[in-house]
Amino acid sequence: MKSLAGCLLGLAVLVMSCTSPITVDSDAGQMTLDERPDRIVSLSATHTEILFAIAADHLVVATDLTSNFPTAAEATPKVDAFNFNVEEIAAVEPDLVITAFNFLGEVSALQAVGIPVLLLAPASNMEDAYHQIEILGEVTGRSDEAANLVSSMRTRVEALINTASGDSLTVFHEVENTLFSANSSTFLGDIYRRLGLSNIADAVPDDFGSGYVQLSEEYVISQDPDLIFLGDADFGESIESIGARPGWDTLTAVRRGAVFELDGDIAGRWGPRTVDLVEDIVTAINSVS
Amino acid sequence: MSIPAAVPSSMRRRSYIFGGLSLMAMVILGVTVGPVRIGAGAALREITDRVLPLSVDSGLSEQDAAIIWQLRAPRVVLGAMVGAMLATAGGAYQGVFRNPLADPYLLGVAAGAGLGATAALAAGAGADTLPVAAFAGAVLAVGATYYFARAAGGRRTSATLILAGVAVGSFLAAVQTFLQQQSSDRIREVFTWLLGRLSASTWSQVVTVLPYVVVSLAVLFAYRRVLDVLSVGEEEAATLGVKPVRARLVIIAAATLGSAAVVSMTGLIGFVGIVVPHAVRMVAGVSYRVILPLSMVVGAAFLLAADLLARTVISPGELPIGVVTAFVGAPFFAVILRRREAS
Numbered sequence: 179m180k181s182l183a184g185c186l187l188g189l190a191v192l193v194m195s196c197t198s199p200i201t202v203d204s205d206a207g208q209m210t211l212d213e214r215p216d217r218i219v220s221l222s223a224t225h226t227e228i229l230f231a232i233a234a235d236h237l238v239v240a241t242d243l244t245s246n247f248p249t250a251a252e253a254t255p256k257v258d259a260f261n262f263n264v265e266e267i268a269a270v271e272p273d274l275v276i277t278a279f280n281f282l283g284e285v286s287a288l289q290a291v292g293i294p295v296l297l298l299a300p301a302s303n304m305e306d307a308y309h310q311i312e313i314l315g316e317v318t319g320r321s322d323e324a325a326n327l328v329s330s331m332r333t334r335v336e337a338l339i340n341t342a343s344g345d346s347l348t349v350f351h352e353v354e355n356t357l358f359s360a361n362s363s364t365f366l367g368d369i370y371r372r373l374g375l376s377n378i379a380d381a382v383p384d385d386f387g388s389g390y391v392q393l394s395e396e397y398v399i400s401q402d403p404d405l406i407f408l409g410d411a412d413f414g415e416s417i418e419s420i421g422a423r424p425g426w427d428t429l430t431a432v433r434r435g436a437v438f439e440l441d442g443d444i445a446g447r448w449g450p451r452t453v454d455l456v457e458d459i460v461t462a463i464n465s466v467s
Numbered sequence: 468m469s470i471p472a473a474v475p476s477s478m479r480r481r482s483y484i485f486g487g488l489s490l491m492a493m494v495i496l497g498v499t500v501g502p503v504r505i506g507a508g509a510a511l512r513e514i515t516d517r518v519l520p521l522s523v524d525s526g527l528s529e530q531d532a533a534i535i536w537q538l539r540a541p542r543v544v545l546g547a548m549v550g551a552m553l554a555t556a557g558g559a560y561q562g563v564f565r566n567p568l569a570d571p572y573l574l575g576v577a578a579g580a581g582l583g584a585t586a587a588l589a590a591g592a593g594a595d596t597l598p599v600a601a602f603a604g605a606v607l608a609v610g611a612t613y614y615f616a617r618a619a620g621g622r623r624t625s626a627t628l629i630l631a632g633v634a635v636g637s638f639l640a641a642v643q644t645f646l647q648q649q650s651s652d653r654i655r656e657v658f659t660w661l662l663g664r665l666s667a668s669t670w671s672q673v674v675t676v677l678p679y680v681v682v683s684l685a686v687l688f689a690y691r692r693v694l695d696v697l698s699v700g701e702e703e704a705a706t707l708g709v710k711p712v713r714a715r716l717v718i719i720a721a722a723t724l725g726s727a728a729v730v731s732m733t734g735l736i737g738f739v740g741i742v743v744p745h746a747v748r749m750v751a752g753v754s755y756r757v758i759l760p761l762s763m764v765v766g767a768a769f770l771l772a773a774d775l776l777a778r779t780v781i782s783p784g785e786l787p788i789g790v791v792t793a794f795v796g797a798p799f800f801a802v803i804l805r806r807r808e809a810s
Contacts, residue, residue, distance in 0.1 A: 394502040394778075394785070395666075396534045424669045425537035428529045 202313045206285045206297040214319055215274035215294075219267055221259035222278035225298060226251045227449035228311050229276075231327055234318035240270045247443065247451070264288060274317070301448040302389070303368040304335060310448070327450060334453045344374035344463040350393075350403040350431075351379070354410045357393045364389035365448050366409070369456060373463060378403050399425050405466060406431045407459070409446070411439035438462040479761075482751045486764040490547070493771035497543035500775060502782055503534055510535050542668040545676070546774045546788075547767035549665070549729040550739055552680050554766020556722035557740025558747070558758045559687050562694035563718045564628055570740035571726040573629050575636035577735050579608025580727040582643040589650040595675050601731030602679075604639070605723045611635045613719075665733055665774050666785055672732050683725025687759060690718050694755035736770070736789045738796025743769055746799075 201210045219240045220226040226245035229238055235250060242259040245251045257267055259277065264287040267275060275288050276296045288295045296317065301307040308328045315324025349370050351360050359379035362371045367389060370377055378401045382391045406429075408415050417437040421427050431437055444455045498514055499507040505527065513525035513535045525532060553571060560569040571577045583604020584597050592600065615631035693714050696704045701711045726740075743766040744758055751757045773791040780786055 392785075394782075395538055396501050396503040399530050399534055399538070400503040402530050424541070425530075425533035428533045 200317055202296070202316055204295070204297045205299040206280065206295065209294060209296055211274065211294055211317070215272075215317065217271060217273045218276060218318075219257060219270055219272040219274070220245060220276045221257070221262075221267075221284070222276060222298070223247070223443070224278060224300075224447040224449040225276045225310070225314065227447065227451065228314050228327075229318065231450040232311070232315055232318065232320040232323040234314065234320045234323075237318055239272060240267075259284075262287075264291060268293065276314075301365050302363065303365060304332075304372075304452070307365070307448040307452060308332065311450075331450065331453050335456055338453075338456050338460045339372055342373040342460045342463050343467045344370075347375055347404040347463065347467060348401065349375040349377055349405045349407065350398055350401070351377070351407045352410055352415065353390060354413065355415055357395060357398060358390050359393050360409075361389050361391055363387075366445060369452075369459065373456075373459060375405065375463070395423075395425070399429065402428075402430050404431060404436060405462065406437040407462070408437065408439045409442060412442035415439075434466065436462075436466045479751050479757055482747070482757075482761055483764070486761055486768065489768040490764055490771070493768045493775065494543055494547070496775055497546070497771050498535060498539045500779065501534065501539055502778070503531070505531050505535065510539075514540065537670075538668075541670045541673050542665050542774070543771060544673050545668040545733065546665050546770050548673070548676060548680050549733050549736065550743075550766040550768070550770025550773075551763040552683065552725045552729045552766075553736065553739040554743035554762040554769070555684060555687055555759055556726045558744035558755065558762045559690075559694065559718055559722045560740070561744060562698055562755050562758075563715050563722075565698060566628060567745070568629050568741070570738075571722075571730070572636070572735075572737055572740070574632040575608035575612050575639060576605045576723055576726050577730055577737070578636040578639040578643070579604040579606070580730040581735060582639045582646070583607075583727070584731045585643045585646050589646050597731035598676060598679055598728040602724055602727040605727035605730075606720075608635055608639055609719060609723050665788055666778075668733075676728050676732050679728035680725050683721045683728070684763065686717065686721035687725075690714065690721075691755045691759045694718065694759075698753075698755070734787075734789065736792055738792045738800060739766055739770060742792075742796045742799050 199210055199212050200214065201208060203209075216237050217239045218229070218234075218237045220229060220238060221242045223242060223244040223246065226238070226241045227247055229235055230248050230251055238251075238254060240255040240257050241251055243256050244259070245254070245256075255270065257270065259279075262282045262284050264284075267288065268291050272293055274294050274296060275284075276298065277284055278298055278300055280297055280299075285295045285297050296313075298310045298313065301310060308331065311324050311328050312321070315321040351366060351370065352358075353360055359382075360367045360377075361379040361382070361384060362368060362377050363384070367377055367379070378398070379391050379393060382393060382397070384391050406420065408420070416439060417432065417435065420437055421432045426432055438458070440455065440458065444451045495507075495511070499505070499510045509525045509527050509531075512523045513527055513532050515521060516523040516525055517536055517540075525535075527535065557570040560571065560574060561567055563569075564574075580601035581604070583600040583602070586604070587597055587600035612628065612632040612635045615635065616628040619627045619631070693704075693709055696707050696709050697711060697714065704711050704714075730736075744762045747758050747761045747765055751761055770788075770792070773795065774788050776795075777786040777788045777791045780791075
């Protein structure tokens with residue numbers, strides 16, 4: 179009897195010392211982990227940056243090829259998320275995979291081989307991004323670090339918004355050179371909106387509701403936007419290449435030099451460095467107005 | 468020698484007038500219709516101001532003037548050139564191979580040109596080298612098609628040639644796909660090119676392609692009587708003083724050069740080379756003296772009409788023009804096949 183009580187007590191202590199199940203909201207439904215993961219594979223550069231920023235990097239065993247920041251993330255073992263292969267990832271024996279996309283059925287493929295997946299789809303505004311940081315904090319046991327990161331980001335972003343003088347300026351954001359643009363319902367578009375800019379892509383019907391709409395060259399030229407941001411500078415677009423396009427030399431933004439190249443790695447992610455992006459955009463706006 | 472014309476000359480004259488008027492109408496619509504509303508009068512005044520040695524004030528803003536002259540005008544000129552070239556080359560191929568199905572696509576010319584241009588793009592070559600690279604690929608394709616058709620033995624029938632063309636075209640297309648996969652950073656550019664596009668037309672493209680098209684058309688027109696003679700039969704042609712082998716090579720080379728040059732700029736735009744010459748044949752008779760010049764005019768009008776559809780159907784978005792020509796051309800092609808079966 180005495181030994182049984184000891185057993186029960188021992189079991190209780192064991193359970194207490196282990197973590198209780200973790201449940202978070204993933205974009206593929208609720209996800210529950212029985213214990214804290216310590217072999218995480220990140221298939222998303224954004225979430226790799228977040229994991230490193232909240233001091234959860236020691237839990238990361240492999241990252242996607244595009245995870246190039248911070249430098250330490252670049253040095254982790256690599257997997258290829260673009261050419262997704264479930265066996266390549268299973269070979270790393272992860273106890274959690276974090277991904278931003280489910281184009282190829284990554285979530286069900288990984289779940290089928292018993293690997294838990296946390297799907298955090300691209301954020302559509304800063305609040306979404308903050309929430310994803312908090313989720314990663316909860317999952318990795320770094321909630322305090324996550325809360326600190328969010329509050330410092332929030333403070334800086336609000337301060338930057340107050341210094342921007344973008345009212346009444348129009349903006350064209352180029353996602354790529356076939357003139358896909360981002361309207362105000364996208365993450366970047368929401369930042370432009372909060373900085374007071376008026377986005378020329380908002381007047382174009384968004385049939386798929388993706389927020390990414392293709393503009394015609396005629397439309398961009400006729401709108402003569404005050405500011406042009408290039409999300410495709412990494413693919414070789416620049417103020418020179420824009421100005422060399424037929425008819426674009428008549429644009430006010432080209433003539434005044436109000437064409438700005440964004441760092442594609444930062445502009446395409448919704449992580450800790452988004453604050454630097456906001457700062458770059460505010461500097462650009464204030465140099466024009 | 469006199470080639471019987473099954474169609475009265477008044478009918479031919481009317482066809483020329485109809486073709487010319489359609490082309491004119493398409494040119495005017497081409498510069499006045501677009502996602503941005505610009506009045507037709509102002510647009511035409513702007514064109515007049517640029518083209519004629521007159522100073523006409525169009526009253527347009529600088530940006531709208533640029534839309535007319537830098538975007539729409541080169542697009543219309545390039546579109547007309549591409550349509551004229553593909554239709555004339557198609558007519559010439561049909562004559563020289565004595566095969567109603569011959570066209571730049573079925574002979575593997577387009578696939579060869581596509582491979583040449585893709586290889587150049589993948590190697591990082593500039594746009595002005597594309598026509599040359601495309602021509603090299605196209606010559607390779609026609610040569611291979613011709614060789615395999617001959618290797619099939621004495622029975623060098625229409626079907627043998629087309630089957631050889633399809634085999635060569637499929638093989639070259641496979642190589643092209645492989646190259647695309649190898650250079651995935653430029654893959655998007657290649658994909659949009661494959662569907663055919665006029666959307667990025669510039670005056671510099673017009674200038675790059677123009678010499679090839681002019682030379683090709685001039686040679687084909689010079690040989691249009693020879694095509695009529697060849698259509699009677701090789702032996703008859705030889706007795707009339709035409710060297711059949713040499714004449715064929717010159718015509719094939721000219722048609723291939725022109726097709727490759729336009730394909731290298733605008734990508735794969737299908738069915739023009741087969742639909743237009745057949746339509747022309749139906750109303751204006753079987754003589755290549757009529758088919759070639761009329762195909763040129765009607766081909767230009769046809770492509771501009773297709774482009775007009777491509778950019779208005781899902782405006783402000785744009786369909787690849789190759790989708791429109793296939794959508795209009797494939798059913799038309801089926802009708803032609805049925806008629807030939809019936810007759």
